[in-house]
Amino acid sequence: MAQRDGITQPWGTRTPYGPGEPWPVRVDSHLAEGVRPEDVDRWVRSAAVLHSNGDGLDIAVADGRIVGVRGRADDRVNHGRLDPKDLFGWQANASPDRLTTPLVRRDGELVEASWDEAMALVVERSKALLDEQGPSALGFYTSGQLFAEEYYTLAAIARGGLGTNHLDGNTRLCTATAAAALKETFGCDGQPASYTDVDHADVIALFGHNAAETQSVLWTRVLDRLAGPNPPSLLCVDPRETPVARAATLHLAPLPGTNLALMNGLLHELIAHDRVDHDYVERHTVGYADLEKMVADYPPERVAAICGLSAAEIREAAELLGSAERLLCTVLQGFYQSHQAAAASVQVNNLVLLRGMLGKPGAGVLQMNGQPTAENTRECGADGDLTGLRNWANDAHVAELAKLWNVEQSQIPHYGPPTHLMQMLRYAENGTLRFLWVSATNPAVSLPELRRVRSILAQERLFLVVQDAFRTETAELADVVLPAAIWGEKTGTFTNADRTVHLSEKAVEPPGQARPDLDILLDYARRMNFRGRDGEPFPQWHDAESAFEAWKRASAGRPCDYSGLSYAKLRETSGVQWPCPEDRPDGTERLYTDGKFFAQPDYCESYGRDLVTGAPMEPDEYRAMNPDGKAMLKAAEYVEPHEPPGEDHPFALITGRTIHHFHTRTKTARAPQLQAAAPESWVEVSDTDAKRLDLHEGDWAEISTPRGRVHARVRVGGIREGVLFLPFHYGYFDTDRDDDRAANELTPTDWDPVSKQPLFKTAAAAIRRAEPAHREVPSADRTDNGVEEELR
Ligand SMILES: Nc1nc2c(c(=O)[nH]1)N[C@H]1C(S)=C(S)[C@@H](COP(=O)(O)OP(=O)(O)OC[C@H]3O[C@@H](n4cnc5c(=O)[nH]c(N)nc54)[C@H](O)[C@@H]3O)O[C@H]1N2
Ligand SMILES: Nc1nc2c(c(=O)[nH]1)N[C@H]1C(S)=C(S)[C@@H](COP(=O)(O)OP(=O)(O)OC[C@H]3O[C@@H](n4cnc5c(=O)[nH]c(N)nc54)[C@H](O)[C@@H]3O)O[C@H]1N2
Ligand SMILES: [Mo]
Numbered sequence: 001m002a003q004r005d006g007i008t009q010p011w012g013t014r015t016p017y018g019p020g021e022p023w024p025v026r027v028d029s030h031l032a033e034g035v036r037p038e039d040v041d042r043w044v045r046s047a048a049v050l051h052s053n054g055d056g057l058d059i060a061v062a063d064g065r066i067v068g069v070r071g072r073a074d075d076r077v078n079h080g081r082l083d084p085k086d087l088f089g090w091q092a093n094a095s096p097d098r099l100t101t102p103l104v105r106r107d108g109e110l111v112e113a114s115w116d117e118a119m120a121l122v123v124e125r126s127k128a129l130l131d132e133q134g135p136s137a138l139g140f141y142t143s144g145q146l147f148a149e150e151y152y153t154l155a156a157i158a159r160g161g162l163g164t165n166h167l168d169g170n171t172r173l174c175t176a177t178a179a180a181a182l183k184e185t186f187g188c189d190g191q192p193a194s195y196t197d198v199d200h201a202d203v204i205a206l207f208g209h210n211a212a213e214t215q216s217v218l219w220t221r222v223l224d225r226l227a228g229p230n231p232p233s234l235l236c237v238d239p240r241e242t243p244v245a246r247a248a249t250l251h252l253a254p255l256p257g258t259n260l261a262l263m264n265g266l267l268h269e270l271i272a273h274d275r276v277d278h279d280y281v282e283r284h285t286v287g288y289a290d291l292e293k294m295v296a297d298y299p300p301e302r303v304a305a306i307c308g309l310s311a312a313e314i315r316e317a318a319e320l321l322g323s324a325e326r327l328l329c330t331v332l333q334g335f336y337q338s339h340q341a342a343a344a345s346v347q348v349n350n351l352v353l354l355r356g357m358l359g360k361p362g363a364g365v366l367q368m369n370g371q372p373t374a375e376n377t378r379e380c381g382a383d384g385d386l387t388g389l390r391n392w393a394n395d396a397h398v399a400e401l402a403k404l405w406n407v408e409q410s411q412i413p414h415y416g417p418p419t420h421l422m423q424m425l426r427y428a429e430n431g432t433l434r435f436l437w438v439s440a441t442n443p444a445v446s447l448p449e450l451r452r453v454r455s456i457l458a459q460e461r462l463f464l465v466v467q468d469a470f471r472t473e474t475a476e477l478a479d480v481v482l483p484a485a486i487w488g489e490k491t492g493t494f495t496n497a498d499r500t501v502h503l504s505e506k507a508v509e510p511p512g513q514a515r516p517d518l519d520i521l522l523d524y525a526r527r528m529n530f531r532g533r534d535g536e537p538f539p540q541w542h543d544a545e546s547a548f549e550a551w552k553r554a555s556a557g558r559p560c561d562y563s564g565l566s567y568a569k570l571r572e573t574s575g576v577q578w579p580c581p582e583d584r585p586d587g588t589e590r591l592y593t594d595g596k597f598f599a600q601p602d603y604c605e606s607y608g609r610d611l612v613t614g615a616p617m618e619p620d621e622y623r624a625m626n627p628d629g630k631a632m633l634k635a636a637e638y639v640e641p642h643e644p645p646g647e648d649h650p651f652a653l654i655t656g657r658t659i660h661h662f663h664t665r666t667k668t669a670r671a672p673q674l675q676a677a678a679p680e681s682w683v684e685v686s687d688t689d690a691k692r693l694d695l696h697e698g699d700w701a702e703i704s705t706p707r708g709r710v711h712a713r714v715r716v717g718g719i720r721e722g723v724l725f726l727p728f729h730y731g732y733f734d735t736d737r738d739d740d741r742a743a744n745e746l747t748p749t750d751w752d753p754v755s756k757q758p759l760f761k762t763a764a765a766a767i768r769r770a771e772p773a774h775r776e777v778p779s780a781d782r783t784d785n786g787v788e789e790e791l792r
Contacts, residue, residue, distance in 0.1 A: 004028065004095065006028075006030065006082070006083070006084040006088065007084060007660070007673055007674075008089040010083065010084050010216055010259060010659055011212070011220045012026065012028060012081065013026070013417050014223060014224055014227040016224055016225075016227035016228035016229075017199070017224055017225065017228045018228045018229040018230055019199070019200055019201075019202070019225075019229075019230050019232075019362075020200055020361075020667065021199070021228075021370070022199070023079050023198075023199055023221055023224060024079070024224070025079045025080045026071075026079065026080050026081055027070065027071050027072075027073050027080035027081075027749070028070075028071045028080060028081050028082040028086075029068065029069065029070035029071065029081075029082070029087075030069060030087040030088065031060060031067055031135055032056075032067045032068055032091075034061060035060070035067045035068060038528055039062050039067070039321055040060040040061065040062050040067065040535075041061055041062050041063070042060075042061045042507070043058035043059065043060055043061075043070065044058060044059040044061055044488075044505050044506070044507035044562070044741035045058060045059075045072075045440070045487065045503060045504070045505050045571065046058065046059050046487070046502070046503075046504040046505060046507070047075075047077075047372075047494065047496075047502035047504055047575075048078075048082070048083070048086040048217075048372065048492075049089075049145065049372040049373075049487045049504075050085035050086065050089045050372070050373060050662040050667065050668070051083070051085065051214060051215055051216075051372065051662070052215065052368065052369035052370050052371055052372055052375075052493075052496055052497040053077060053078070053083075053215045053216075053217050053218050053496060053497065054077045054078075054372065054495075054496025054497070054498075054502060054575065055071060055077055055078035055081065055082055055083070055086055055217050056071065056072035056074075056075025056076075056077055056078055056502060056555065056574045056575055057069045057070060057071050057072055057075075057078075057082060057086060058070050058072055059090065059488055059507040061507050061508060062508065062509055063481075063712050065094060065508060066090050066093050066094065066488055066508055068090070069082065069086060069087065069090055070082075070673070071086075071498065072574050074196075074574050075574035075575050076196075076500060076574060076575040077217070077498075077575055077578075078217045081217045081220055081279070081332050082676075083216035083217050083659075084659060084660060084673075084674065084694070084731045085659075085661075085662055085667075085668060085671075085674065086217075087662070088668075088671040088672075088673045088674050089662065089667050089668055089671050089673045089674065090488065090671075091670065091672070092666070092667035092668070092670040092671055093486065093487075093489065093508070094511075094777060095470075095670040096190045097471065097486070097511075097670075098470065098483075098511045098512070098514065099105050099468065099469055099470060099471060099475075099481065099483035099514060100483055100511050100512020100513060100514060101113070101114075101483060101512055101513050102114065102115055102118035102480065102481060102482055102483060103118075103414075103471075103475075103478075103480070103481035104117060104118055104121060104479070104480050104481075105478070105479045105480070107139055110475075110476075110478070115513060115515075115523075116117050116343060118480050118481075118482060118683025118743070119523060119524065119527055120527075121430075121479070121480055122437075122465055122480055122524065123524065123527045123528060125463045126138060126162075126287060126384075126435060126436055126528060127528070128410050129434055129435055129463075130162070133432075133434070135162045135163040135413070136164060136165075136166065136433075137432070137433065137434045138162055138164050138166065138433075138434075138435040138437075139164065139166030139167070139168075139199040139419070139428070139433050139435065139436050139437070140158050140164075140166065140167045140168075140382075140425050140436070140439070141167075141168055141169070141170070141424065141436060141437070141438045141439070141441065141443065142154055142167075142169045142170070142377065142382050142383075142438075142439045142440060142441065143169055143170050143171075143371070143373075143377065143439060143440030143441045144169060144170055144171045144174055144175070144369070144370065144372070144373055144374035144376075144377050145371055145373055146372025146373060146376075146377075146381055146382075146439065146440050146492075146496065146517050146750055147373060147376070147490070147491075147492025147493060147494055147504070147517075147518070147544070148373070148376040148379075148492060148493045148494060148517075148548070148551055149195040149492045149493065149547035149548050149551065150379075150492060150517045150518045150521065150542050151169075151373075151376050151377050151380035151382035151548075152380040152382075152387070152547060152550065152551040152554065152660040153379055153518055153521045153525075153539055153541070153547055154167070154380075154382045154439075154521055154540045155167065155381040155382045155387050156387075156405055157506075157521055157524065157530065158382075158537070159381070159387075159411075159413065160401075160402075160405040160407045160411060160412060160530075160538065160539075161414050161525055161528065161530035161538060161539075162528075162530075163411050163412070163420055164413065165413040165417075165418045165495070165694070166345040166419045166427070167382060167383070167384075167417065167418065167420075168383050168384055168418070168419065168420055168421040169377040169378075169382050170371075170421075170426060170441040170443075170446065171371065171377045171378060171383050172383060172384070172420055172421045172422075172756060172757060172758070173337075173421075173446060173447070173757065173758055173760070174333075174336075174369070174370045174371055174374055174757075175336065175367075175368070175369045175370055175371075175374045175375075175378070176383070176384075176420075176752075176755040176756060176757040177335070177336035177337075177341040177342050177345055177367075177752060177754075177755040177757045178336060178337075178345070178367040178368060178369060179333070179367075179378050179385065179755070180341075180342040180609075180752075180754050180757075181331070181342055181346045181349060181607045181755075182344035182349075182367055182756035183365050183604075183605055183606040183608065184342065184346050184349075184606075184608050184611065184629055184632065184634055184754070185349035185350070185353070185599055185606060185631055185633075185634065185699045186349075186419070186592070186597050186598060186599055186632075187597055187598055187599025187600070187603075187604035187605065187606065187608075187626070187629060187632070188389055188559050188597075188598035188599065188603075188604055188605040188606070189378055189379070189389050189391070189508050189538065189559070189560075189605055190499070190559045190560065190591055190598060191366060191367065191375075191497060191498055191499050191591070192352075192358060192359070192364045192366075192590065192591045193328060193363075193364030193365055193366045193498065193590060193591075193778065194498050194499075194577065194589045194590050195218060195221065195366075195498045195500075196361070196363070196410055196589065197326075197328045197361060197362050197363065197364055197366075197590075198218070198221045198222055198225060198328065199221075199225070199361075199362070200326050200361040200363075201225075201232050201324075201326045201327065201328035201362040201363070201588040202230075202232050202233070202324055202325050202326045202327075202362065203232055203233045203234075203235065203320060203323075203324035203326070203327045203328070204222060204232050204233075204234050204235070204322065204328045204329075204330070204356055205234075205235040205236075205237070205320075205321060205327070205328070205329045205330070206234070206235070206236050206237065206238075206244050206248075206329075206332075206334055207237045207259070207329065207330065207331045207332075207334065207335050207345075207348055208259065208328050208331065208333060208334015208335040208336070208338065209238075209239060209244070209330050209331060209332035209333075209334060209368060210238065210240075210242040210243070210244055210332075210334075210656065210657070210721060211330065211332075211656060212243035212244050212247070212659070213242065213243065213657060213659035214332070214370070214657055214659075215368070215497075215528075216659060219243075219244070222234070222247075225245070226247060226411065232484075233320055233324075234247060234248040234249050234252075234716065235248060235249065235250050235251075235317055235320055235321065236248035236250070236251045236252070237252045237254065237259075237262065238251070238252075238334055239255065239256055239334075239652075239654065239719060239720045239723050240654075240684065240718055240719045240720070240723075240725055241253070241254045241717070241718045241719065242718075249320065250313070250316055250317055250320055252305035252307075252309055252313055252314075252721040253308075253309070253319055254308060254309055255306075255307055255308040255652060255720075255723070256338060256339075256641075256652040256654050256723060256761055256762060257338055257339035257340075257641035257644075257652065257761075257762045258306050258307040258308070258339075258346040258564070258638070258641075258742075259335050259338055259344035259348065259373035260333070260339075260340040260343050260347065260351070260567075260636060260638045261298065261303050261306040261307055262303060262306075262307050262308065262314070262344075263344050263347030263348065263350075263351070264282075264294065264295045264297075264298035264303065264347065264638060265295075265298045265299070265302075265303030265304075265307075265314050265318075266296040266314065266317060266318050266321060266347075266351065267291065267298075267327065267347060267351060267354065268295040268296065268298045268299060268300070268303075268318075268349060269300065269314065269315060269318030269319075269322070270321065270322050270351070270354055270355070271292055271295060271296075271354070273318070273319075273322060274321030274614060275318075275321075275323075275354075275355065276354050276355070277354065277355055277356030277357075278447075279356070280353070280356030280358075280595075281353065281354060281356070281633075283595060284353070284595045284597075284630055284631055285353055285630050285631045285632065285633050286529060286625060286626050286630050286631075286632055286633065287632050287633035287634060287635070288505075288626075288633055290633070290635050291350060291438075291633045291634070292633075293305060293635070294635035294636070294637065295635065296716065297637075298638075300314040300315055300318075302556070306638065307474060308720070308722075309380070310492060319741075321351065321355070321585075322355070324355070324357070325362075325619050326357070326361065326362030326363045327351075327355055327357040327362075327363055327600040328357075328362060328363065328364060328366070329348050329351060329352055329364075329365045329366070329528060329769060330365075330366040330368055331345050331348050331365070331366070331368060332368040332370065333370065333617075333656060333760070333761065334656075334761065335348070336755070336757055337757060337758065337759055337760040337762075338759065338761040338762055339641040339642070339759060339760040339762050340612075340636070340638065340639065340752070341752035341754070341755055341757055341759070342498050342609075342611060342752055342753075342755045342757075343532035343611040343612065343636035343754065345367060345632050346636070346667055347636075348365055348367075348610060349365055349367075349631075350633050350634070352364060352365045353364075353631055353633060354633075358592050358595075358631075359591065359593035359594070359595065359721075360590075360593070361590075364499065364590065365746055366497065367496040367499050369496070371654070372494055372496065372657075373493075373495065374492040375495040375496065375497065375499070376493075376494055376495050377680070379495070379555070379560040380484065380551065382418055383418075384417070384418040384419075384756075385418075385605070386401065386418075386605075387396070387401055387554055388401070388412075388554050388555050388558040388560065389558050389559050389560055389605045389606060390412055390558065390605065391605050391606060391607070392418065392682055393606075393607055393618070393619060394602070394617070395414075396602070397408075398412055398414045398783065401554070404553060404554050405532065405538065405539075406532035406533045406534060406536070406538070406540070407532060407533060407538065408533065417616070420751075420756035421756075422749070422751050422756060422758060423756075424436070425447075425453070425456055428456050428457075428462050429456050429458070431451075431461055432681055433462070434461060434462060434463060435462070435463045435465075436457075436462060436463070436464050436465070436466070436468045437465040438464065438465065438467065438468075438474060438478075439466075439467040439468075439484070439517060440467065440468065440484070440517065441474075441665070442468070442472045442473060442474050442664040442666065442731070443457070443474055444457060444473035444474040444476070444477060445472075445473050445663075445664040445728075445729070445731035445732075445742055445744065446471050446663060446664055446728070446744065447744060447758070448630075448661045448744055448748060448749055448750070448758045448759075448760060449707050449744070449745075449747060449748060449749045450571075450708075450742055450744045450745050451708055451745065452749065453744075454477070457474065457477045457656070463479050463480075464477060464478045464479050464480075464726060465478060465480045465482065466477065466478035466480070466481050466482070467481075467482040467483075467484050467517060467520060468481070468482075468483075468484055468666075469483065469484050469485075469486045469514065469666070470733075472607040472664065472666055472731075472733065473664070473731045473732055473733060477504070481724055482515075482520055483512065483513060483514040483515070483645035484510075484514055484515065484516070484517050484520070485510030485514045485515055485516045485517075486510075487504060487509055488504075488507045488508060488543070489506060489509065489510040489514070489516070490506050490510070490516035490518070490550075491503070491504065491505050491506045491508070491519070491544045491545075492504060493543050493548060493565075493567075493570065495578065498577065499560075499577040499578045499579075499587075499588075499629035500575040500576065500577050501562070501565060501570065501575070501576050501577070501578060501580070501587075502532045502570065502574070502575055503567055503570035503571060511583070516544075516555050518543070518544060518547060522539065522541075522542065525537070525538065525539060525747060527532055533566065540669065545567055548562075548566075549615065549677070550566065552565065555578075556581070557581075559578075559579060559591075559605075560578050560579065561578060561579040561580060561581045561600045562580055562581070563581055563582050563625060564580040564581050564582045564583070564584060564587075565578075565583035565585070569585065573586070575588055577589060582597075592631075596629075597629055597630060597631050598629075599626060599629035599631065599632070600628070600629030601619070601622055601623045601626070601627065601629065601631060603629070604622075604629065607619055607621070607699075608622060608632070609621035609753075609754050610635075610754075611634055611635075611636035611754060612636055612639065612753070613753055614752075614753030614754045614756075619790060642748075642750055642759075642762070643706075643748060643750070643762060643763055643764045643767075644764060645722065645764045646764060648766060649704075649705060649706070649723070649764035649765050649766045650764075651689075651722060651723065651724045651764070651765045651766065651767060652722060652723045652724070652762070652763070652764065652765070653703070653705060653723075653724045653725075653726065653746060653747075653748065653764070653765035654723060654724070654725050654726075654761040654762075655725065655726050655727070655728045655743040655744075655746075655760050655761060656725065656727065656728065656760075657727060657728070657729070658678055658727050658729065660674045660677040660678040661674065661678055661721040661729040662729075663728075663729060664731050665729050665730070665731070665733075666733075668729075669733075669734055676727075676773075678727075680712075680713065680730070681710075681712040681713070681726065681727060681729070681730040681743075682712050682713045682714070682715045682726075682727070683701055683703055683712040683713070683714055683715065683724055683725065683726050683767065684715050684718055684719045684724065684725035684726075685701075685715070685716055685718075685719065685724060685767065686715050686717065686719050686720060686721045686722070686723070687716055688721045689721055690714065690717075690721070691766075693767065693769070694769065695714045695716070695767070695769055696716070697712065697714060697715065697716050698713055698714065699713065699714045699769055700712075700713055700714075700769070700770060700771045700772060701713070701714050701767050701768065701769055701770060702767070702768055702769075702770035702772075703724060703726065703746065703765055703767050704746070704764070704765060704766050704767075705747075705748075705763045705764060705765045706748075706764075707745060707746055707747070707748065707763075708740075708746055709740065709745070709746070710726070710740050710741055710742065710743065710745050710746060711740050711741065711770065711771075711772035712726060714740070724744040724765055724767060726746070728742070728743040728745065728760070730742060730743075739773060744760075746763055747759075747760050747763055748762070748763055750762070
């Protein structure tokens with residue numbers, strides 16, 4: 001068992017292996033200082049929650065407290081390994097500033113209240129609004145970080161109980177584009193490939209995916225392949241020189257927002273050099289002629305000019321992709337949060353289809369997830385999706401769900417498309433949405449154009465409920481704050497980016513009166529007196545395991561079939577991939593191995609959209625285009641980004657992550673090692689730009705866009721000329737500043753027309769040297785003690 005320094009050696013030591021060999025086991029662990037392995041009373045089964053990788057781990061418990069974690073050697077995802085956030089993030093559970101009682105707003109102040117008082121307020125307001133205006137007055141904004149049981153329950157309550165279609169998850173900011181790209185190509189969500197494909201691939205291409213920092217254990221798997229015999233070649237597409245770029249055989253650094261042009265150029269080259277598996281394309285796809293015609297207009301020279309690359313680089317990349325025998329592609333936020341997000345991501349699907357690289361070891365596409373449980377938000381229908389990856393536009397699917405829930409079909413709103421989050425904000429802004437219940441997300445830091453977000457959430461006429469473990473920037477704006485139990489304090493299941501389901505068991509009691517989200521939701525349902533058609537209390541389940549059993553029934557026969565799983569099975573097997581029907585209890589490693597898709601018109605999750613405008617296709621159109629449910633090659637034309645750099649704002653601003661922090665840092669800033677490793681925000685500037693602007697490493701700079709300005713310390717290098725990068729992790733909770741640090745002060749209110757995912761990686765910005773004026777600035781080399789001081 002290795003107790004490595006997870007901060008200075010984030011990926012640990014190499015355990016090299018060759019193609020087709022099993023990835024060796026390496027068990028990582030971290031115990032609190034002074035705790036020895038023999039002091040641990042119990043090891044409790046769980047998995048990692050600070051990314052989407054799904055690393056299997058056990059929680060160490062001593063004297064009723066969490067005292068550490070240990071990777072599980074037999075887990076199919078991590079073979080024992082843990083990343084820095086896995087190793088240290090658990091300390092946040094015991095943070096002294098956890099929320100321990102409900103809070104309600106009285107005379108402008110949040111004050112402590114009992115559960116009865118707080119829930120009574122929530123229920124009174126819900127009932128009053130239902131009477132006054134009907135269900136469209138109420139909305140829910142949830143997460144990619146709860147458990148499947150909780151999402152399924154929330155979907156049932158919002159749609160089957162209240163009957164509102166204002167329900168979305170922060171998955172809208174995260175993997176809405178992954179889901180959209182899969183629906184457009186395969187007719188349905190569902191990750192085609194498996195992490196085990198890393199073991200077999202000879203070329204791995206990462207599109208806008210900094211896996212080294214964001215899925216560090218998966219990256220360890222890649223590093224171990226690179227260190228072994230016959231290593232794969234790597235292609236990295238990212239405007240920054242990330243650790244992935246540094247390890248890559250070939251690094252393309254396109255201008256932000258030009259992904260679609262680049263993809264069209266790569267497909268152009270594959271077709272021009274006949275790197276197409278015509279037999280596969282003929283048998284399993286529709287749409288080839290249109291795609292061929294579209295990409296004919298994207299020769300390397302034209303694409304090079306759009307993307308700020310050389311034609312030779314594009315040809316070289318196409319050659320690498322075209323000559324691969326086992327090609328694995330991954331896609332993440334560099335595509336999903338950038339201009340023409342879904343259209344560009346779909347072209348990666350097209351790439352693997354053209355090359356016939358699907359459903360066999362080492363070949364396929366991973367349209368990645370980001371959050372630990374984002375897959376569950378989508379499949380349970382706690383976002384804009386219909387429970388069980390069903391199709392909103394197919395009445396038979398809605399009827400199926402009504403039957404499962406034993407409610408009238410008319411109760412489930414399906415008269416129009418479900419409301420996506422950015423639209424809900426608009427409704428709140430203009431006053432038609434008057435109740436918003438936010439669970440496990442921190443929109444006052446994570447949404448674009450924060451000044452606007454704050455003004456919407458702070459409105460008197462909006463009743464804001466915030467359910468969190470900490471008093472976040474969003475909680476500060478709430479009318480009622482509900483204290484939640486978190487990972488390690490409650491039981492439930494969740495599913496990672498390659499469809500692996502884990503059970504996470506309760507290890508310790510939550511602090512004070514904090515309660516599991518599931519209990520809070522069911523309590524609300526009972527107080528609202530929701531009933532099924534036979535008068536029975538709705539939802540018909542009452543705890544985690546009965547919710548899981550109900551969810552299994554809702555998933556049966558759908559692509560995300562859980563019916564062969566049980567808590568008992570998940571206590572035995574460390575990670576099972578869905579679909580997992582009763583006759584295949586060990587799950588399914590890869591989808592589409594038989595060249596059959598979930599795309600049949602009566603079965604598919606979506607009839608698709610126009611990739612440029614986002615206009616939905618009619619059911620009849622879909623049926624005519626794809627009667628046999630094949631994979632769909634969909635083409636799209638590149639159009640210019642909405643906010644290109646110009647005279648006043650000459651830079652392209654992108655935002656993203658660093659290895660040590662998770663999102664708005666509610667957990668990682670409370671883990672001393674992680675906070676000390678990255679205590680303060682920074683801005684990446686290229687060498688050339690830094691010289692020209694007389695900016696030096698460590699200088700303070702002001703970065704501004706038409707929405708606002710922030711200050712950050714300069715880091716010189718690691719990014720292409722003309723581009724700036726800011727991490728989005730830094731809100732205000734551990735500073736005395738109120739509005740000049742968070743990257744989202746700068747980002748625009750704009751979203752992808754297909755997936756409705758906000759574009760966090762497209763903005764025009766300016767930068768200049770400038771000290772932040774009005775406060776003390778923490779230095780970059782704070783010690784652990786300094787960090788703890790700050791949090792108190
Ligand atoms: N350490 C850490 N790990 C995490 C998280 C975390 O907060 N911290 N969050 C988790 C979650 S929810 C998510 S969604 C994932 C996200 O994981 P990633 O998508 O890997 O992370 P990002 O840093 O958001 O973006 C990836 C890269 O996109 C590049 N990029 C920006 N604009 C463009 C563009 O126009 N084109 C291209 N090709 N690339 C571009 C950026 O330079 C950046 O390196 O990480 C998960 N894992
Ligand atoms: N500029 C910019 N903005 C971005 C991004 C970007 O790349 N750039 N990325 C976007 C992406 S991909 C994502 S996923 C979002 C993430 O944005 P958020 O979802 O706002 O980020 P988190 O900090 O993870 O917030 C989760 C909250 O849930 C709480 N929590 C944790 N566990 C539980 C639980 O079990 N129950 C309850 N009730 N609460 C819990 C945490 O304390 C925390 O406050 O940010 C998006 N915003
Ligand atoms: Mo995300």
